[in-house]
Amino acid sequence: MPSTVFFGDPRQSRLVAEETLPLKLDRILEALHLRDRVKGELVAVKMHLGGNVGYSTLHPVFVRRVVQAIKDGGGEPVVTDHAHSTLTASERGYTPETVGCPILPVAGPNEKYFYTCERPYKNIKEWGMAGLLHDATFLVDLAHAKGHPSCSYGGAFKNLALGSMISATRSAEHDTMHFDRYWFKELCRDAVQRKAIIEACPFGAMVEDQNDPEELHVHFEQCNQCGRCLRAAPAGALKIDPANFASFQEANAIAVSLTLGTFAPGKTIFINVATHITPVCDCFGFTGMPVLPDAGIFAGDDIVAVEQATLDAIGKHRLIEEHVPLSMEVQPVQGHPFQQLHGPYKDPYLVVKYGEGLGLGTRAYEIVDVMPVQKVARAPVGHISAAAL
Numbered sequence: 001m002p003s004t005v006f007f008g009d010p011r012q013s014r015l016v017a018e019e020t021l022p023l024k025l026d027r028i029l030e031a032l033h034l035r036d037r038v039k040g041e042l043v044a045v046k047m048h049l050g051g052n053v054g055y056s057t058l059h060p061v062f063v064r065r066v067v068q069a070i071k072d073g074g075g076e077p078v079v080t081d082h083a084h085s086t087l088t089a090s091e092r093g094y095t096p097e098t099v100g101c102p103i104l105p106v107a108g109p110n111e112k113y114f115y116t117c118e119r120p121y122k123n124i125k126e127w128g129m130a131g132l133l134h135d136a137t138f139l140v141d142l143a144h145a146k147g148h149p150s151c152s153y154g155g156a157f158k159n160l161a162l163g164s165m166i167s168a169t170r171s172a173e174h175d176t177m178h179f180d181r182y183w184f185k186e187l188c189r190d191a192v193q194r195k196a197i198i199e200a201c202p203f204g205a206m207v208e209d210q211n212d213p214e215e216l217h218v219h220f221e222q223c224n225q226c227g228r229c230l231r232a233a234p235a236g237a238l239k240i241d242p243a244n245f246a247s248f249q250e251a252n253a254i255a256v257s258l259t260l261g262t263f264a265p266g267k268t269i270f271i272n273v274a275t276h277i278t279p280v281c282d283c284f285g286f287t288g289m290p291v292l293p294d295a296g297i298f299a300g301d302d303i304v305a306v307e308q309a310t311l312d313a314i315g316k317h318r319l320i321e322e323h324v325p326l327s328m329e330v331q332p333v334q335g336h337p338f339q340q341l342h343g344p345y346k347d348p349y350l351v352v353k354y355g356e357g358l359g360l361g362t363r364a365y366e367i368v369d370v371m372p373v374q375k376v377a378r379a380p381v382g383h384i385s386a387a388a389l
């Protein structure tokens with residue numbers, strides 16, 4: 001059975017406030033019955049508060065509407081993110097006054113407030129889950145949908161997968177990409193050839209190990225799987241393999257399943273706001289030009305369905321190539337526009353496939369547009385004589 005995803009279209013029929021995204025978000029919160037569900041709950045509003053001079057994280061106008069709905073319903077809201085973002089949040093306009101509630105570091109100011117969970121996956125033995133998310137009784141996953149260098153896309157899953165874990169676990173999630181071997185130094189003992197492999201990468205993604213010059217590392221965040229390095233490597237010495245890219249997304253899905261497992265059924269909602277869709281994530285601490293048109297707001301009780309619907313809607317558009325940073329390379333590959341930007345192995349749908357496999361929801365969904373755009377009827381244009389101009 002498909003899950004319901006409520007949708008707010010960024011397009012307006014008329015130039016009135018009621019048709020803009022903040023007020024469509026109100027309608028979505030009504031449709032989700034948020035006010036009726038939070039009485040007496042400690043509600044963690046998990047979002048990314050950005051860093052440095054980023055200004056495309058979710059604007060306080062949206063956050064405040066969510067917080068107000070929670071307060072109206074008798075819940076106790078707390079906006080939360082990692083300490084490095086919360087402690088500087090006021091520099092980007094997020095204060096208790098603007099959002100309407102406390103803004104607290106998700107694992108405490110020094111990351112000492114966390115719980116450990118055992119769930120072996122590749123290099124990860126145990127996961128350090130942020131205490132505030134573990135102890136909250138209701139979760140609003142309020143995510144900005146945008147690009148991401150490791151997996152091409154970040155939305156509701158990534159906001160929790162990395163946002164609910166302490167920094168050591170976040171690093172370990174990234175390191176899953178290096179777990180499966182891709183460099184076989186015994187097949188390339190020639191220093192000149194290794195230098196050629198490194199220099200073949202125009203993105204600086206291929207580097208030499210600091211302690212072992214015979215060992216090469218791929219910075220997967222910078223790798224768009226163009227294959228130039230493979231042409232410079234001896235047969236079998238180097239693999240650019242889908243498995244290394246997929247592991248990060250599988251780790252993300254596992255992290256989300258652990259975090260959601262701490263909430264009772266019906267105590268979680270997921271909201272993706274796909275506006276100002278930048279090529280990389282909000283961790284970068286700056287805002288580039290949007291590389292895709294705004295796709296709107298997607299929300300529901302099923303994280304898999306919400307993410308799938310967001311990706312489908314974004315994927316209907318073409319990259320705005322003239323907005324892509326010149327250091328990046330748009331490849332003419334099949335698939336989602338984020339794959340054209342970050343490479344074919346960074347399939348943004350992997351995380352929802354893994355999430356569905358873990359029982360977190362279904363990829364089948366029905367969209368309910370909370371305020372469909374109305375066509376505006378007009379008579380054909382007339383002709384104005386040059387003399388009248």
Ligand code: SF4
Nearest residue numbers: 201223224226227229
């Ligand atoms: S595949 Fe392309 S981007 Fe990736 S490391 Fe090789 S040369 Fe660099």
